[in-house]
Amino acid sequence: MLSYEQVAWARRLKIRHLESFLVLDEAGTLTEAAVRMHMTQSAISHWLSDLEELVGMPLVTRGRRIQLTAAGVIMKRLAVSVLGDISRTQLELGAVAEGRTARLHIGSVWAGVARGVPQALAQFQALHPHISVTVSESPFGHLLEGLANKQLDVVVGSLDARAHHPRLQHRELFEDNVCLVVGRASRFWDAAGPVRLADLLQERWIMPPKGTLMRSQLDTALLDSGVPWLLPKVETAAITTLQALVHQGDYVGVCSQAMAEYQAALGTLRILPLDRAIRFGPVGVVWSRDNAAEAVQLFVEHITRSVDRPAPQTLSHL
Structure with missing residues (x-):
């Protein structure tokens, strides 16, 4: 004491x-x-x-x-x-005043939004209708900042070294790859055979920002393919920007395989077949050890059970 x-x-x-x-x-x-x-x-x-x-x-x-x-x-x-606790308390009091007994703030990267989060969230709210949910999309580093200052309760993102902090807990959901995508304005839209990374040196690239895990994995793959450095035409962490640009010009975009498969199924993007897979790594759910809220534990248990875990495929076979 x-x-x-x-x-x-x-x-x-x-x-x-x-x-x-x-x-x-x-x-x-x-x-x-x-x-x-x-x-x-x-x-x-x-x-x-x-x-x-x-x-x-x-x-x-x-x-x-x-x-x-x-x-x-x-x-x-x-x-x-x-101040984070005060802000959270104010939101919870507002929820009580509106007849809602719990509130959950979720942050997710692209991969989580594409595979698992929406479906798991819909099922979760059907089981727990009293829990009001707010969802934010951002790069993993920004989401962890939100977790640290208590603006977020749960984060779905890449389980790199940052997720193994002593103050955090995590569970793995699925393995993901880095994927190249194109829009209808690209000359690669109807590409059938595998394309080598080394042959894409002169393309107009849309890449994730420097410092993100996806960008680091892509840079490593480019080095392995004999491409020492590429200057992207656009750097963005927004999937909506990538989607809009690849339909406006002959660009090659970069996103997670989970997001690429989701958009390809909708017909909005096409996966560029490569001669090699570029591993992104495990994607999982992360939360603070000191957050004992029942809503957090319920959501973690639910999304862990509900998200499929298919093994990442070689992209040239997709």
Whole structure:
């Protein structure tokens, strides 16, 4: 049990302290933070000084741009956690006021949206009609940030090293590949035989952003094929942008096999047959260990049971 001395410093802590501190960290300067908070610069400085006095040590180093000290990093973690809980509580109270007893925030990458999430979600809500659900689509890194600041409850994404953080739990759903797709404006729309990556050097590429797992796996495959580097015409994490562009010009797009198969079945895209498979890796469901909400556990159990796990195929055989 915590002693009085351990929590005494926080008894004077106010939400305004934490809110001002987070805004200051994001803004980088007192002037910009004051603008965002609709306060004077002296007022922001007062809240910061007051917080540092409560903590008993400097939280920032003052210069051209403010930098967090080691203590400041710790306080930022507290601020994100507390304000995230407050935001979640407000939404839950609103749900209760509207007659809804639970709310679930789900984030998913393209592959999850294409294979599993919509079907699992429809079945889940048929079983649990009292749970209201919000779904967001984004790259996996952004989704994990949402999980950390408690804006999301569950994430469906690639189970790379980031998913193995001690504060996270995960379950694998299926294996996925990286896939090349084209639209009706492409000269490859009716391609029948396997195409070599090395023969696509001069094509107009639509690629995922740098730093994403899919982009890294594609870059590795290109290197293995003797293509040291390609300059994409477009970088995007939005499947709607990719869909629109491949029908407007002779582009080669990159997406997950799960999404490619889903769009090919609808007739909106066609998979470009390759002479090799490009492994993306496992896709799974991820959630925070400290999130004990019943809705989270129910959804994890349901999507784990309901999502098919076909082995990834060699793309030239699709």
